[in-house]
Amino acid sequence: MTEESLMELVKQGELERATKLFDLYNKRLYNFFVKITFDRDLGHDLTQNVFLRLIKFRKSYKEGARFQPWIFQIARNVYADHYRKNKILKSDFVDVDQVNQKIDSIDESIIKNEQEKMLYQALAKLTPEQREFITLSKFQKMKYEEIAQVYDVTVANVKVKVHRALKKLKEHYLVLENI
Amino acid sequence: MEELIIDYIDGNLTGELKSFVEKKLSNDALWQKEYQEYNKVIDIMDTVEDLEPDTTLKSEFELLLQNEIESNSSKRKSRKTFRFNDLYTKIPMQLAASLTILIIGVYIGMMLMKQRNNDINELKQLIVSMNNQSSASTRLKAVNTSTYLEKAEDNKDIINALIQAMNNDSNTNVRLAAIEALEKFSHNETVRANLIKGLNTQDNPIVQIALINLMVKLKEKKAVKELEKIIKKKETLDVVKDEAHIGLFKLS
Numbered sequence: 001m002t003e004e005s006l007m008e009l010v011k012q013g014e015l016e017r018a019t020k021l022f023d024l025y026n027k028r029l030y031n032f033f034v035k036i037t038f039d040r041d042l043g044h045d046l047t048q049n050v051f052l053r054l055i056k057f058r059k060s061y062k063e064g065a066r067f068q069p070w071i072f073q074i075a076r077n078v079y080a081d082h083y084r085k086n087k088i089l090k091s092d093f094v095d096v097d098q099v100n101q102k103i104d105s106i107d108e109s110i111i112k113n114e115q116e117k118m119l120y121q122a123l124a125k126l127t128p129e130q131r132e133f134i135t136l137s138k139f140q141k142m143k144y145e146e147i148a149q150v151y152d153v154t155v156a157n158v159k160v161k162v163h164r165a166l167k168k169l170k171e172h173y174l175v176l177e178n179i
Numbered sequence: 180m181e182e183l184i185i186d187y188i189d190g191n192l193t194g195e196l197k198s199f200v201e202k203k204l205s206n207d208a209l210w211q212k213e214y215q216e217y218n219k220v221i222d223i224m225d226t227v228e229d230l231e232p233d234t235t236l237k238s239e240f241e242l243l244l245q246n247e248i249e250s251n252s253s254k255r256k257s258r259k260t261f262r263f264n265d266l267y268t269k270i271p272m273q274l275a276a277s278l279t280i281l282i283i284g285v286y287i288g289m290m291l292m293k294q295r296n297n298d299i300n301e302l303k304q305l306i307v308s309m310n311n312q313s314s315a316s317t318r319l320k321a322v323n324t325s326t327y328l329e330k331a332e333d334n335k336d337i338i339n340a341l342i343q344a345m346n347n348d349s350n351t352n353v354r355l356a357a358i359e360a361l362e363k364f365s366h367n368e369t370v371r372a373n374l375i376k377g378l379n380t381q382d383n384p385i386v387q388i389a390l391i392n393l394m395v396k397l398k399e400k401k402a403v404k405e406l407e408k409i410i411k412k413k414e415t416l417d418v419v420k421d422e423a424h425i426g427l428f429k430l431s
Contacts, residue, residue: 013251015244015247015248015251016244016248018244019240019241019244022237022240026232026236026237026240027229027231027232028229030230030232030236031229031230034230040230040233043232044232044233044235044236045416045417045418046417047232047236048236048239048240048243048418049417049418049421051240051243052243052418052421052422053421055243055244055247056247056425082417115223116223116226116227119220119223119224119227122220134224138221138224139224139227163181163182163185166185166217166220166221167181169220170216170217170220173219173220173223174216
């Protein structure tokens with residue numbers, strides 16, 4: 001059964017079908033949030049929030065719509081609402097010490113080596129939006145077409161944003177590597 | 180140049196454009212340098228492994244889902260409407276069926292009464308005597324057994340023991356079971372007051388959500404102030420705040 005048919009059944013009232021969707025997406029969403037917030041506890045809460053909204057607003061799912069972009073749209077909204085509430089939408093993680101602290105708190109055993117640590121530090125220097133595009137494109141391996149559906153923009157626009165974010169990421173990474 | 184290099188690494192180039200980039204990469208130092216730099220960063224990203232979420236993520240989700248399923252089915256029941264034709268068709272049948280069930284029930288009830296009275300006395304003893312020294316599973320069993328007691332409101336000791344379990348037990352499952360058991364006695368003023376108070380004294384999100392949902396179920400308007408406090412508290416998890424918002428909406 002496809003994700004779309006499962007969601008259609010959830011919409012029609014077979015709520016227990018949401019468990020399958022949870023199993024398919026909880027890890028992906030959790031990793032999406034941790035990569036953009038560097039905070040496992042926050043990632044946990046935001047992931048839970050996505051599924052809460054999936055259940056509460058199940059009737060807003062449009063028949064025939066692709067499920068993956070839809071759930072990532074919810075994830076984006078959950079993330080945006082979180083930062084709106086905390087009033088730090090544009091200014092998170094500018095402080096390098098704070099970034100290091102956040103990265104250390106992810107889990108030392110998970111950051112396998114110095115290169116990976118520098119990658120996270122470089123990611124932290126990007127804007128939240130750039131981190132989202134890098135995470136969806138490079139970590140979640142979503143196609144430009146799929147990301148375009150999440151953000152409701154053109155494929156060309158996504159490509160430009162991913163390329164720009166990647167360029168910035170590379171620049172920050174190389175600076176860190178040469179320190 | 181950078182656009183083409185990224186597209187090349189991503190495997191998005193074909194035909195002449197691909198050949199063009201390959202040629203540049205074989206004889207142009209600047210292109211080679213850019214390619215190596217991008218490739219390095221993308222390679223590191225490819226090696227980053229996914230993190231495993233905490234197992235409580237699933238249990239919390241299942242609780243949320245269960246609550247939604249229950250509130251959904253209660254809504255559905257209340258939506259059933261009365262039809263005049265039922266007076267002639269369904270109702271006599273239903274009455275006959277009910278009467279039969281009643282007669283059977285009374286008979287079985289009489290048979291079980293004697294045994295039941297003995298059991299209840301044992302259960303009362305178990306609930307009242309439970310404390311944190313006994314194991315969590317024993318305490319859980321004690322709290323769960325209280326649901327068999329129909330006249331617990333006559334027994335302050337049992338209600339006090341359940342309130343005590345809800346407020347102070349170290350185990351989340353025991354606290355949840357105590358809340359569930361107290362729901363049955365929610366017409367008791369002391370029980371209601373303690374359930375409302377629990378909204379802001381409990382710190383576990385699952386327990387908080389269970390209490391919020393219970394307030395909605397009981398249509399307890401006195402809980403509104405406590406729900407507002409939950410929303411204002413900085414340390415409250417978003418998922419709990421959302422639930423409190425929904426609770427407030429339904430109660431006001």
